[in-house]
Amino acid sequence: MSTIEQVALLAKVSVATVSRVVNNSAYVSEATRERVEQAIKKLNYQPNALGKLLRKETTSMVLVLLHSVDNPFFATIVQGIEKVAHENDYNVLICNTYGDTEREQHYLKMLRNHLVDGVVFISNTCTSEEINYLNATFPVVQVVEYLTDIDAAHYSIDFYQAGKDLMDILYKNGHRSIGFVHTGSTEIVSSKEKFRAYKDFLKERRLPVITNYPDECLFGYANAKKIAGDLLDKHPKTTAFFATSDLLACGIIDELNFRGKSVPKDAMVVGFDNTSYAYVGKPNITSVELNSFQLGAMAMEYLMSKIKNKPVAHNNKCLIPYQIIERESTKKDSR
Amino acid sequence: MSTIEQVALLAKVSVATVSRVVNNSAYVSEATRERVEQAIKKLNYQPNALGKLLRKETTSMVLVLLHSVDNPFFATIVQGIEKVAHENDYNVLICNTYGDTEREQHYLKMLRNHLVDGVVFISNTCTSEEINYLNATFPVVQVVEYLTDIDAAHYSIDFYQAGKDLMDILYKNGHRSIGFVHTGSTEIVSSKEKFRAYKDFLKERRLPVITNYPDECLFGYANAKKIAGDLLDKHPKTTAFFATSDLLACGIIDELNFRGKSVPKDAMVVGFDNTSYAYVGKPNITSVELNSFQLGAMAMEYLMSKIKNKPVAHNNKCLIPYQIIERESTKKDSR
DNA sequence: AACGGGAATGTAATCGATTACATTCTAAAG
DNA sequence: CTTTAGAATGTAATCGATTACATTCCCGTT
Secondary structure, eight states: OOOHHHHHHHHTSOHHHHHHHHHTOSOOOHHHHHHHHHHHHHHTOOOOHHHHHHHSSOOSEEEEEESOTTOHHHHHHHHHHHHHHHHTTOEEEEEEOTTOHHHHHHHHHHHHTTSSSEEEESSOOSOHHHHHHHHHHSOEEEESSOOSSSSSEEEEOOHHHHHHHHHHHHHHTTOOOEEEEOOSOSSSHHHHHHHHHHHHHHHHTTOOOEEOTTTOOOOHHHHHHHHHHHHHHHOTTOOEEEESSHHHHHHHHHHHHHTTOOTTTTOEEEOSSOOTHHHHSSSOOBEEEOOHHHHHHHHHHHHHHHHTTOOOSSOSEEEOOOEEEOOGGGOTTOO | OOOHHHHHHHHTSOHHHHHHHHHTOSOOOHHHHHHHHHHHHHHTOOOOHHHHHHHSSOOSEEEEEESOTTOHHHHHHHHHHHHHHHHTTOEEEEEEOTTOHHHHHHHHHHHHTTSSSEEEESSOOSOHHHHHHHHHHSOEEEESSOOSSSSSEEEEOOHHHHHHHHHHHHHHTTOOOEEEEOOSOSOSHHHHHHHHHHHHHHHHTTOOOEEOTTTOOOOHHHHHHHHHHHHHHHOTTOOEEEESSHHHHHHHHHHHHHTTOOTTTTOEEEOSSOOTHHHHSSSOOBEEEOOHHHHHHHHHHHHHHHHTTOOOSSOSEEEOOOEEEOOGGGOTTOO
């Protein structure tokens, strides 16, 4: 690769002039500009960003850290982030952490080493201390999942209330034996709050808790199926399930069908996140729309303010409204 | 943020010594090391990666460019890429291009500007010229989607043969009116090859072509539903559908059910990519497993060889075996 | 005592850009 | 014919690290 010096040499000008041509930053005569551009083309010169970034203090890049892109739910959040980022001429780099602290630290090094201007945590694995500490030095924001009792900003929804709303739907449809199925980390706020809502709702009505939570930390569809099976073995009268995601709800429905039970006639199921699984699954699944595009956009707006040292437009600990989307899986008269 | 110089000043040593302590690269007495480490802690010093990278010629980072992370199919490829990358202490940055050339160019700048050591294209929008040109200067590889007749390496499967295999399943089940449903770009090789297989298969048997391809470029489930409806309106006798992805297959089944037709009894449907949609959809969908984890891993192995200037282990234009996964959507005796 | 070698540390060049400041040149104004 | 403003270009410092090379110091050998 050629450098600015080689271009300068070929064009018989100083490096300063080449820089001026490249950045269009000051007076350059037409003739010289021509000559420099020729040289650039001839040498196929591409400015080394590192040299530039070392002088400038910003990189026009932000990092998005999430568990894994295999969850389409994250894609919508990312789109919201990207919308605002692109409006500000920022690039978005997405990294999978797989809930692995070490891996996350690896990527956070990019922040600490000034390779990116800020970080959006969609699901973080750091300690409160760590994130407080990062937040004190760098632009940082949490979206959807967040740690409470820390200084860092977050944008999310009231998972507790949404959980209660879902329980209410099942309850009003006459269900009294309601299972709770969860796979994945129990450390995250969404999971904790959903479970708390589930337990509180049952406690208020003196109904039994039927769940695997928080004993196991497994992932995905097949495990949801298995867990639903286990719960049904232990509590055969269970007629409704609260799944913490739409994909899990699909797994539960599969297991119910396998046991000759039809949804919603014999049992009802609710999911969460309103992903494509909610309408791909048959029957369609009642779910919660988080408005994740908006959440991503708001979080990025906050981050941009932080990066540009401008006052922040909205409250930096913000829970926005959600919507319950009722579908076939909780409709009495359906089918 | 503090710099190496400030640390040196506080520890009363030269910057060279600080660098030696940080990198553990040469003799440093215990006492000095202690002092420097104290200073580092006190100032909360974090080395600026830019300074370092400017000297070194590598960044230990690669870029993965894909259409959008909303397709869970890509997640598996990325996992394969990450496995090999992490083995080599490389970080993986994922970027959405949304099929937008301008956006892609934005990210490719990172390659040209030496901010990353290489690029994996999962779906590229550049011209053959452009990619040839990049390939001549930088480590570059294509996986799953690729441009033919260029120098750049690719790792994929034989979409044409897989398409014929799927058609064969539908044909052997007695279907003679087979529709082809596609949404998204018709420019990509997978889409072209699947369609070519479809047409050739029908031509060989003098059967009618029933498709929207390549008139419309729409995306996703809802459009698949609509297109299936249109095709059924025009060709009511259509009894089988070749969908270019599992999600589309789900949409088609939805439309068929809506019209009172049951799958596989009244009509059969096949999908592609063997994503979670294939088993979340009811009935489960016959699909093609690309072994995308392996494809990702192989592509990354190639890229690492290129980056490290080592001989490449396997052929750099490689189509690996795929598997047809037959499920309920093409089983005659099912249900 | 003189010497040699390795440990410990420092000095300064270097990576590839940007940019403040200096300098030269040109043309219009007085 | 000077003066002068501003256009055009160059010189060199700078960003924050790494590292080749130089230097100093200490200790064991001869």
